[in-house]
Amino acid sequence: METRLNSDSEMDLKDIFPIQFNYGFDDYRMLMRSILIKSLYDSQVKALSHYKGMHKSNYFNECWTMKFGFSEGVYGLILSEVKNSEAIFILYYFPSCSEYLLDNSSLFEAMVSSKEGYAEKIRNFSSYEELFNNFIIAKIYVKVESNGIFLSLKTKLKDRIYAKDGVCIDGKQIIKKGGIDKNFPSFKTSLAFVNFIHLAISGIYEPDFNSLKIYKKEGEAIHYSNSLKLNTKKDIFSSEICLNMLYGKSDKNYLFDESGFKILKNNSCMYKFLINLKKESKNLALSTQKDRANFFIITGFLGSGKTKFLQNFIEYETAQNRFTGVIQNEIGKIGLDGQLVDANYATIEIDEGCVCCSMAGQIKMAVAKLNEKKPDTILLETTGVANPFNLLSELNEIKDIVNLCSIVTVVDGANFLREYKKSKIVLEQVKAADVILLNKIDLITSGEKDKILQILTKNNRCAEIFETINSELNPNFLLYNQSQTSYIASLMIEGKIHATHLNEGIVSFKKDLREYIDKERFINYIKQLPENFLRIKGVISFENDKAQYVFQFVNSRFDITLFDREKRCDNFLVFIGRDVDEEFYFPQEFYKISYH
Structure with a gap:
């Protein structure tokens, strides 16, 4: 089944953009606007992408805000520039004030989001410098050709910012020296929009299932000091990712800003995930079925x-x-x-x-x-x-x-x-x-x-x-x-x-216990177990006590808590350890206390 903006009939670019496409700024902006608006009236795209709607702002510089069901925040999109007939869009994510992703944003972004009117400003984010220059998660490159559309998304696994001198507010250390100010999962957050734009463009051109290419390169994190001096340093957590997807036909193999990127093999875990975005709509990675x-x-x-x-x-x-x-x-x-x-x-x-x-x-x-x-x-x-x-x-x-x-x-x-x-x-x-x-x-x-x-x-x-x-x-x-x-x-x-655990010599065995055991002797026995006993758990009962207890042992630490249940069960212990011998570690006197 091919993914279509309109399930009743096939579409082409002229259904979205009826006038001649001249590869200019206004052409690309009109194309994206048409895609966003057209998708509002397509139940299939909305259902599969969890697209909740969009708002177009004409104030100062046209920008769009969107909601998806995967998150509480708002996505923003704006056309930044067009060069060499290729458009560059900037993708934003504005976290909700109650959203856990806000904890991964920078202190400045957290302060901006806490100010009165933050939610209202988002709708016209291009008009507000503190929003326009922050909250960016990705760049999206679009190239229209005669028989297809080429799309590329460039982002970071995590956008990280370090405070070289730390941050103190009112005498309180908020960020320690060299600590992380921002640790935002930009790539992961971008996927909701990637899923949406894939569905939408698939309705214009049939995807080329062999065209998905994934590139990565080492990334850099920003380090700032109290003097506001900015430096960048290589950061293994900030790897850059570039996803290239072709819809329709093309004789070219575009890679925007290709310097330093290395292609990932088709058998990589990342490739296997993203290829789901190219398959039938029922198998899209970010889609869910309410009846499942x-x-x-x-x-x-x-x-x-x-x-x-x-x-x-x-x-x-x-x-x-x-x-x-x-x-x-x-x-x-x-x-x-x-x-x-x-x-x-x-x-x-x-x-x-x-x-x-x-x-x-x-x-x-x-x-x-x-x-x-x-x-x-x-x-x-x-x-x-x-x-x-x-x-x-x-x-x-x-x-x-x-x-x-x-x-x-x-x-x-x-x-x-x-x-x-x-x-x-x-x-x-x-x-x-x-x-x-x-x-x-x-x-x-x-x-x-x-x-x-x-x-x-x-x-x-x-x-x-x-x-x-x-x-x-x-x-x-x-x-x-x-x-x-x-x-x-x-x-x-x-x-x-x-x-597997078998490679590490980890085994398990069970001991059935009689109705009541001596508590003191049992605890002394447990304290003397060697370190290769990793885990012990079970239900036990002690002499002169009618209650049952749950016994939990992890790496030489243990606790005994009341088993709060009306119906009693048989007492037993399950032992898990590394290279343990069941008989060797159970002296006869322990059996006399607790084992049939």
Whole structure:
């Protein structure tokens, strides 16, 4: 199926621009204006791009503002110049005052957005210097030819600005010396407009499916001092991206401002993501279907807080009268977390193996079962030692029955600096993420947090990072971070990724416990376990105490909390460790206390 502005008949450039095109400033401005207005009356383009409408301002210099359903802010577009018969448009993004993206903007932009009248000024942003010179996220180059249109988008993965001397306001240190003033995800934010313009231009010319080319080069970040002296320095997080797309036919291969750019191979993660913009409209990367459940993968190393995240998510969705389905996976023979999450939800447990390696093929079956209950959202919680990259092919099998949203990685702030050096999987989970929760920030120092954030951004330059305590995050943040199975987040990853927990010698085994055990002797036993025991969790009961307790152990730290449930379950513990011998580490006296 070809994407058309009008599904009833084919169109060409004259349907949008009836007069002769002379490649001048007014011609290109009129062409873009026509595309924006025409799309307002096309239900297919609006539905697939979540295009909510536009406003044209004639004051001072014609500019356009647009809304898309993926974000709270407003997009701005203006024609900057035309040279050599090629038009250069500037794309803006003006965050909402209540939007999390505002935290990634510069201090100056945050101050501008907090002033009275900010929202009204946006509609005529070309008239206000503080808006016109800031909030820029991309340049869009357009070249009209006799039989086609060439479009190129140039942006940065992240637009970063550093304060060399720091920033103090009223004696309070707002930004430390050398700290980041701006860290805006320009590329990711640009995608909503890329999706829209693709749909709109596809209605004029059939896309050339072989014409998509992606280029990148090293980027630079701005460093400013208190004397307002500006310098630029190479910054690995600020890589520049150039997307070239041809609609129709052309004998030329344009690349605007090509100096220093290197073409990405067609098998790159980035290419695989963007090629979805060239396929049938039903498969567009940023489109969603209301009759499908939103699908998220929740990953994170052992004990990071995934189950707590599930609890918070389900409670929030239940309060909003939305129904959640959960797929849980353990490498052991029992799914403990299914018993710990107590809320109004449907669950399917995939046990006896790890879904990222030995359980291939079961995700589709689990989703099909949950879909019978018509959930609004489905969460796949992987085992703590799963490698999300090994799931990408599985996700391709379910893309037609759910809305693939994002991979959420929960990072254990209290143990990350120790574990990431021991396990490749810890970093693989970070690299695969679209959204990262840096959890347990209440258990680490500011210096440790800064070091962790540096490692996270070095290994994933696109994911949104949220700092959390007890994995608390409003699910609405996730719904605006959709990115098609993490292809964006893994842009800079090269090479094959096949690491699994088996490669690292991580195994799991279960111990059934008798009804009551001696609390003091049990705690002493746990304190003496060697370091290669990574995770222990289960349900236990103590002598002279009728209650049941949840036991959680992560990297030598443990806690015992009341298992608040009326119906009792069998007591057991699941042990997960690296190169552990089940019998060797269980002395006979422990068995006499607690094991049948």
